Amino acid sequence: MIEATQNVTDFNEKGSFTSGLQEAIDALPKSGGIVWVPPGVYTLHRHVRLRENVTVRGAGQSSRIVRTPEVSSPLMSEADAGDTSVHIQSGSEFTVGMEVSVFDKVQHGWYATHAFIVGISENRLHLDRPINRPCHPERDGRVAHAFSAFVGWEERGCELESLCIDGSNANGQSVFVDFTVSAIHLVRTVDARVRGCIVQHWLADGVSVQGGVGAIVSDCLAEGCLGHGFHPGTSVQHSLWTNNIGRDNGRDGLYFCMNVRHSVVSESTFYGNRRHGIGGLADGGDQYNVVANNTCVDNAHHGIEASRGKDNTINSNICLNNSQEEPGRYSGIALMDVTGMTVTGNRCLDDQEAQTQTYGVEESGTSDKNLIVANHCHGNLVGGVITVGADTKSADNLE
Template identity: 25%
Template sequence: MAVASATVAAVGLSLVGSAGTAQASTTSAAPVVTRAALDPALVAGRGASVNFLEQEAENAATNGTLIGPDRTAYSLPAEASGRKAVKLTGGQYVEFTLPAAANAITVRYSIPDAPNGGGITAPLNVTVNGKNKQVMTLTSEFSWLYNQYPFSNDPTAGLLHEDWWITECACVPAFTDPKPVIATPFRPMHFYDEQRLLLGKTYKAGDKVRLTVPAGSNAAWTVIDLLDSELVGKPHVRLVASNVLAFGADPTGRRESADAFDRAIAFAKKWHLKVYVPPGVYQVNRHIIVDDVTIEGAGNWYTVIKGSEVALSEPAEDGSVHTGVGFYGRYAEDGGSSDVHLSGFTIQGDVSERIDTDQVNGIGGAMSDSTIDGLYIRHTKVGMWFDGPMDNIKVTNNIIVDQMADALNFRKGVTNSLVSNNFIRNTGDDGLAMWSDGVADANNVYDHNTVQTPSLANGIAIYGGTNNTVSNNLVADPIREGSGLHAGSRFGATAFDGYLKFTNNTVVRAGTYELNWNIGLGAIWIYALDKTIDADIQVTGDHYLDSTYNAIMMVSEWGVKDLVQIRGVKFKDLRIDGTGTSVLSGRVEGGASFENVDARNVGAVGINNCGSFHFTPAGSEFVVTDLGGNDGGGTTGPWMASWELPNTITCDDRPPVVVPPAPSAW
């Protein structure tokens, strides 16, 4: 969740990789299956277990042009999985060899915006073994944001906030004379989208799926990032159920079906039945309120509940100015909902702008003692946003992609809940968040999830709360103003209390550039802003791979640097393979302990210890405690050198970046 200003792109980032362009091979390529653009062996046992196999376009056969690697914000390769992709023009192709039997594919792509915003459409031909052509209609309607938070669809617009600091001019334009000229489009971002396609039959391993941009395409270029291939099973059928078709739902999507869903739910509750939604596309343009009900689809490839964002005649009580497709529990202040069970369908919106007061999320409200399983959620503002207090929800096996903001957020008193085995890609804010907004989120677990390419903010972020665990997750490629893992005393959250555990997570290509501060963050970022952080924070068993800047960042804001501290964080049994700068950047008063933290390919001094920038004769205000077993290092020697301890000032505010080699087996 990012509510600070969005900021600058490129200053100094040529140090972290330049955008290479090369004509790619036209020869047939054997399938290279990856997870988050890595050898799966490097992330074994971590992240979500999914039904599809990922192949990066840069590893496929193509006569297009490789773009990347590059991590410069506002560039196409920076937002691609693995920071590489393939650019095609008319007549060019990417061809993937199926690694296993498949009857369905997902393509992640980008095409240009319209000159004045709002997107264009363009065709992409799909053939298998040169036959059975299908045409995907690509769109940029739901991508291409510009400007400062909360962003704009208009590439020609002036600044949204002239009174904010702008790094490009090193000024606040409203108070600068003469007023600077800010070039447009200003800070383009959120370039990618994805589409699914059933191939109509099952193809075997070794068959060739070719994606071709037809000659004369109205898109000047088409970037292909990756292809996921999958063998989709038969539709799920529930014969004894409250079938929405019996109540007038239209599976062709031509007529509105929201009222039919309401009638089916009422009938199911009266007769103690489940609601069944057969294969089809159902138009629903408002919230479906759910309480004490089970709704099953035929599977998220078959049952699609699709709706448009609808302007309200006057703002709702919650501040919304639009409504749209979504399944909502009653709000907590209205008693909340319970015993809600949703599974096996897609929720697809058409949200193309970020309005934070709008409730245009796929799932919302409060749902206690409930389950959400096997959904596919796309093009809503937030995939799932829960406003507590509420207790005991299990969110499992879902796919959430192409969101304007978070994929999932537990806000305000969500307790005793589990988020597990979910796959998340291309969010416009945090992938997974817990926000203890005035009431603590407590006793929750985020486990075995995969979060890829959030274009803003963090992969997994915890804002305050009590006794929460983040374990066995895979986070890759956060783009700007965030990290892979984040613990923040921010946004009015309750203080961290009890414990917060980060356990056995893998974070790759994180440690991004903080565009307001003009410094690099860490693969894990602990930030004291509103309050001191002195809970039992344990970081154990994590792997931080190929961090753009630091592996670990602990920091406070300059304006509160003498008011807050971060104390007592424990790092143990970590593997750090590749940092552009340091293992640890300490920019706060307090301290942390380290035990069995092994590092290699470290680009700068192992510990960049600035403390709270008073540089006292006694040393830094940030104390590093060596509990033993901290081995390895990089260009400047051992990462934890004896001369650095416990609080030697080693403050190089912006050390040069040394790009590390690709991660490898430990």
Template identity: 25%
Template structure:
């Protein structure tokens, strides 16, 4: 038979554990603003600083204030981070685009490129590298991290040979928000503006206004994606992705693109219209999804396509 003191100790330990778990549920919240906030700035660097700081503490919320944020590279989302904007007052806008052919071949696995015209290229911007034969998943999207004269170092190896003889090129295209190998994150109440008239095209296997690759358990809610030279929302080989109350319109390719091998996607109460290709495109091996309450109209090709 347990004594009173022993029972009291057990109860105390249980209460302490419960209090500790409750405290752990309180995650950091910080704000980014063009004029005021915990982090002040109006471009991707300010937003990325906030996301990385919060992620480094195990996760939390980044509140993005009203304003137009100029994106020279993706906002690279991290696991366990929630992004919350102020609806149509919070706009992430793609910078103007530029492009150059490569002066030398880029070999598979190489992490250096040499544009024939280096003007505009600088450390910290996002770029796409490909040639006329290396589209789709063979396209490389990366960030420039160093420079030596006209040679630029990127943070990812090339996914394919990019040969001058096949029209190899580099251009400053990238997803405006991207998430690679992340889980348990959210994107809410944000406008993505692609500035498509001043940017080159980026295919939906490697980019979109919002793009996920091998992500898990991500919610996109009440976001607007417009004027992107590519897909509005694309997620590839990603599971348990939920898209709710989002609007994808006036993008040059697909409105919504649940991509190769994605399992259990949900797209609910969304709008897809005036996009250049299909309103909703389900790629190969997309399974066990739910698509309900959506309005799809006036798109350039099919309303719904099942690949």
């Protein structure tokens, strides 16, 4: 059977807030199909909503998705739950059709509001949907033109392939570095696929998969994003993250968030990130995940960080020359307040003239009942393997 196909250039007309991408997706039949994105530059003023069994396919780096510059303004009065307009300090840089996020120090993440501007009257923005949670000026409430490039929400079989998504973040700043405005933001999807995509300089995370099952993120590059490069979170299960590169991101190369289960991060490289290579493992209920055959090199903090949880496997990774931000503070693999972890066959080394990586494998806090076996931990600043748990098993490590 021949799949239905639409070419985005057939819809890229003046007046489209997504350079024809949303219109091309919506033109496909209910059964789905393919949207072809030929070489070119496609500017977004708002996110593109993915659909079930729809593949958006580009030609690699020459199919560039860019966004309009971020603008923002403080709230001048409370934006109460249910309101469909917000009073801001200045509306001069906002335009009808833009997507905005409304948030404050309390209402962010899942509690922020994301809406389209349908009208502007002086310094009041009129929105297409009501405010989710109340936001207050005294809590630094703001409205920002911050949004995702692609969103898949409770869809089955949505796919992104061979696209270059460029946030054009030249100044390295944003007022809203939040996972809900990741470049690719998938929520409770089933069998979603992200293949061969590049995310550069986005104003939040690169690729975020929150909840759902069966997602595969492969052969992707996330670089220079203000948030994490990759972000499995919010109870996502049975997901695969393989053959990816996360480099020079503002937070972790890859970050595990709450209740990630039965997922695998493998065959990937994470380097030059401003926090950990791989971070957040075990924290918040992550359990029965595998981190294997990755390289974590020259990151600011730990190579791999696991904390406040249990029952994950860290196997056959290379953690080299980490703790670049503060020599002697962070280790190759850090086990903090964790139990039931299996840490085997890793190479946690420092081969710099002036070492920075503290230990190869460092167990600390209330950690206990971990298995730390057959790791090669040579040349670190302080030592190879250190344990604190009375029932932790540490054996056959080369230091």
